[in-house]
Amino acid sequence: MTDIPGADEYGIDLTIDEAEVERLLDVGPADVEAASELSFARNVFLPLTTACRYTCTYCTYYDPPGQASLMSPEDIRESVRLGADAGCTEALFTFGDDPDDRYTQIHDQLDEWGHDSIHEYLREACEIALDEGLLPHANPGDQTYEEMAQVADVNASMGVMLETTAEVQAHGGPRAKNPGQRLNTIRNAGELGVPFTTGILVGIGEDWTDRAESLLAIRDLHERYGHVQEVIVQPVSNNERWTDGSPSIETQRRVVAMARAALPDEVSVQVPPNLAPARDLVDCGVDDLGGVSPVTDDYVNPDYEWPALRELEDIAEHAGVPLRERLPVYEHFLEDGRQWVSERVRAELDADSPAGERYRAVLEGESLAAD
Template sequence: MIPGAESHGVNVDIDRQEVERLLSVTPADVEAADELTFARNVFVPLTTACRYTCTYCTYYDPPGQASLLSAEEVRDICRTGAEAGCTEALFTFGDDPDERYTAIHRQLEAWGYDSIHEYLRAVSEIALEEGLLPHANPGDQTREQMSQVADVNASMGVMLETTADVRAHAGPRSKSPGQRLATIRTAGELGVPFTTGILVGIGEDWRDRAESLLAIRELHERHGHVQEVIVQPVVENERWDSGSPDLATMRRATAMARAALPPEVSVQSPPNLAPVPELLDCGVDDLGGVSPVTDDHINPEHAWPAVDRLREIAAEAGVPLSERLPVYERYLDDGWCSDRIETAIETDTDAGKRFRAVLDDGQ
């Protein structure tokens, strides 16, 4: 039983034979992709507050130290990103930060917002006004919370990380795999194109990795909403000194993801955290969001590679590299996006022309 699944009403039936199959997968059992994609984004860390205290995470600040970007700061970041040719505004914040952080709640109240999700809706509108497509990754969400912001986001996401009960998530505010799965399920029920992934090296074992990938697959098979799965290594930082997975582990985990997932679901490898050139033959076909103007605020010690470096990686592998939007084109073609997002892409504005150019170049 996945920890927390029953209490959150998540019914995921893990096929034991499939688990055994995945445990035997090696890089030799999968094929390299025939092309690579990436998105050009701007990272908007809306707040550094989070109700969780995962031992590997440097993103959160304790109460009294956490910050909250103002609407004016968000607009400036988005405008800079749009001017640099970005198409995505990646909004991040910790899970329900206004629940634990009194100062954050009071600041939102002073600005006229009842909750962080009401504020997220407002800043997503700002991103659209400045010519970017919002992609929000605000952690666990209830159906009400996600419904509040889904129509102003081209896509959304949350990392499953693992279905295992690991010590890295422990403590008085432990992270529940069941709640994460409930968020992924909610996105499917609401028809939100979604990004998720596994975090490798936080105390899970190989069986846990297989079960995590199969849980994602089952939810996708029900709803068809998972556009990409990230296979991300934990990296050492000031709060995590328990090591990072070695190359052999990342190669096997990446191949396992490719073998577990349907062909239409991309396997993403983050090029600032993972040894991408050594993983391409393991089924990687997407390099995620890369920003020419902002840091990776979740992993600030690991700078994004330049787009030219991504081109070099693709050239060395002998495959083409193309830019994509934060929502995969099939979801646009099949009518998944809201009228607000479709209008932003189709309208004859500078932003719309930029979005269409990305779509045309990717064909």
């Protein structure tokens, strides 16, 4: 057991073997094998609201009260239709953690639209995406079990970045993120049987032991529930609020290798190609390049454009491996005997419709040839 801030508050009981921490601290790129293929998903990025209760010093996503936006149902429908027409399969819904009481305009607008909370509105947004031919992947920050249960059946997968199990100054302030609360969200997904994406953020004040412990905490929860589909290794990037730079290439290579060594084979290791030097990392165990969008910006990192498909193909060619498109829910969750996706999502995958045909083309490996 390790002392993770907030773990006791949320009843998080993790077993992190100190010998395993020491093992990971000795891992380098030469100790892991390169993946035999690279995958990616084609998505539409939908910033449901830019309101957030937290004020992390590296984040440009949140807007202060009075300036935060809230996507309307009409805007959501227009965006997902555009994405479906462009061949996307994923509607990535993201927003800052539950807007607190300072965001009166956001709460008033939700009330006007007939919703008590942003999570209740998220359900409507996911239903719009399904109706228009995209599979929702919601990343709404911390969620209670009840909040996640409210939207689990209209999502193909969900996610939240753990970031770190350490208490770091970058999370400081009166509304700091709580590692125990993040771990509780990952546990809630496991208890609800939701295919899940999480990850670590590198360079925000954590040390090497923190990185190893964060990866082992994720592994421990996955071993209990089998629900983690991918772990993102994301370097912090310079922006208008963060000017301390990104971790070095050598650091990123070592962390990616550490992630590959820490995690079971069925859990993918992802690096975001608009934020990380993917060509320099693919030999360290990376097997996924994340979700990229042909139609929308990366609203969390607006200074860093998504790469085009040709650039992803160049990364794969550099690595000497094939590039494969995937759905927002990894294929082995669809083949597992356990019911990982709801009947609603399964019906969309099997539907005799343009969307169903698009999903099956991805599963059958025909999507890239059609691009």
